Amino acid sequence: MDEDFFQKSELYQDLYYITKGREKCAPNHNFGPNIREYYLMHIILNGKGYFETETSKFNLSRGQFFIIFPDEQTFYQADEEDPWEYIWFGFDGRVAEAILASMGVNRQIPIGSINKFDESNLFIEDMVGMEPFEHENRIQLQGMLYWLISLLDSKTRNNTMKPIEKINxxxxxxxxxxxxxxxxxxxxxxxxxxxxxxxxxxxxxxxxxxxxxxxxxxxxxxxxxxxxxxxxxxxxxxxxxxxxxxxxxxxxxxxxxxxxxxxxxxxxxxxxxxxxxx
CATH class of the missing domain: 1.10.10.60 (Homeodomain-like)
Structure with missing residues (x-):
């Protein structure tokens, strides 16, 4: 696992980058149940797995994403036969939820696909590989974060959703x-x-x-x-x-x-x- 983390700055408040990393998971590797304090987007590069929120379960695969919203319990697990590899980007900001909502992504529909994934994949790989502690790179990461969110497609027609019968x-x-x-x-x-x-x-x-x-x-x-x-x-x-x-x-x-x-x-x-x- 490779990850970096950057401190909050007064320069970035509306929407700001926090962390990024990637992981190639072992079969059945899972994380959770857990609650985050910031937004965490996972983009699946290869393989498959599933993501559970408090109310729903989604089967996801290459070219799709899921977003963990702050203060919500989630769980996700790699497939046993074809475990996923993903990149993640953590972010926050006072208008983060509104920006995601403008793309059709919200706490009820926190999943979807990356538009033109085969073309965008190289850009995403470059983004996750950037050194975040250089000032110039930090400015660039801010712009790239907006660009990344612009690629989100929240259509769920290719996903299997299994509602949980009652709230825990x-x-x-x-x-x-x-x-x-x-x-x-x-x-x-x-x-x-x-x-x-x-x-x-x-x-x-x-x-x-x-x-x-x-x-x-x-x-x-x-x-x-x-x-x-x-x-x-x-x-x-x-x-x-x-x-x-x-x-x-x-x-x-x-x-x-x-x-x-x-x-x-x-x-x-x-x-x-x-x-x-x-």
Whole structure:
């Protein structure tokens, strides 16, 4: 597996590139159930497999795509006899969902085909192979992302769709817990127990289903989300470390610095200096 990841920048807010990579899967290789915090488009280069959302299942093959929407649980698996190879592009932005909708792609229809795939494939290969940390390449990737979305065809006539009979309540509870964290992470007095109280659920039950759904505990998700938001502040504002710590719900900057270094591998100050150089 080969992947890169780029930090959010104030230069790109409407629609911005985050990550890309590719993988040639082993038979029956799967991923999930999991929930993402950004959009993730998979383009199938060869082989086949299936993609499941909370309500539907799609059989997909070469030249087709599927998009994972933020905060939705998904699962996907390579075929046993002809496992797929795919490229993925992660992106986000305040108009990302609207742009996808303009192409007929939404949370109910998150799949389709790439127009003129045989011709477009070379361009897609070039895109995934670009070095993202060069400023010129980053600008180019932004434009290429728009171009890539323009190729999406959401027609589902060649796909097999199998609706799930009822919504899994565990997914709903996980989704509600994530939303509650996003609404309250800035509160220094915020406790994990507040989530189960809000949802009127037993603490251990919520903790169990959240971990099974996301692969993380509630506490881990809260920390990861706070660190994600701190990176945005460090990259796009002039706030000092103490101010950033307060913005994301830490009572003191020393605790924040310790957690940040454990997660990112450098202190917030070092991270801020590094991103300002780019």
């Amino acid at each position: 309540r565990k997914i709903v509870y996980t989704y509600d817990a994530i939303n509650f964290i996003k609404q309250n992470y800035q509160n220094v007095d915020f406790l994990i127990g507040d989530i189960s109280d809000y949802l009127s659920l037993n603490d251990s039950y919520l903790t169990s289903i959240f971990r099974k759904t996301t692969g993380r505990t509630l506490h881990e998700y809260l920390i990861d989300y706070r660190i994600q938001k701190s990176r945005e502040y460090l990259e796009t504002t002039d706030f000092n470390v103490r101010e950033v710590a307060e913005k994301i719900g830490y009572k003191n900057s020393l605790s924040f610095t310790r957690v940040f270094k454990r997660k990112i591998g450098m202190t917030p100050t070092e991270y801020k200096k590094m991103t300002k150089k780019r």
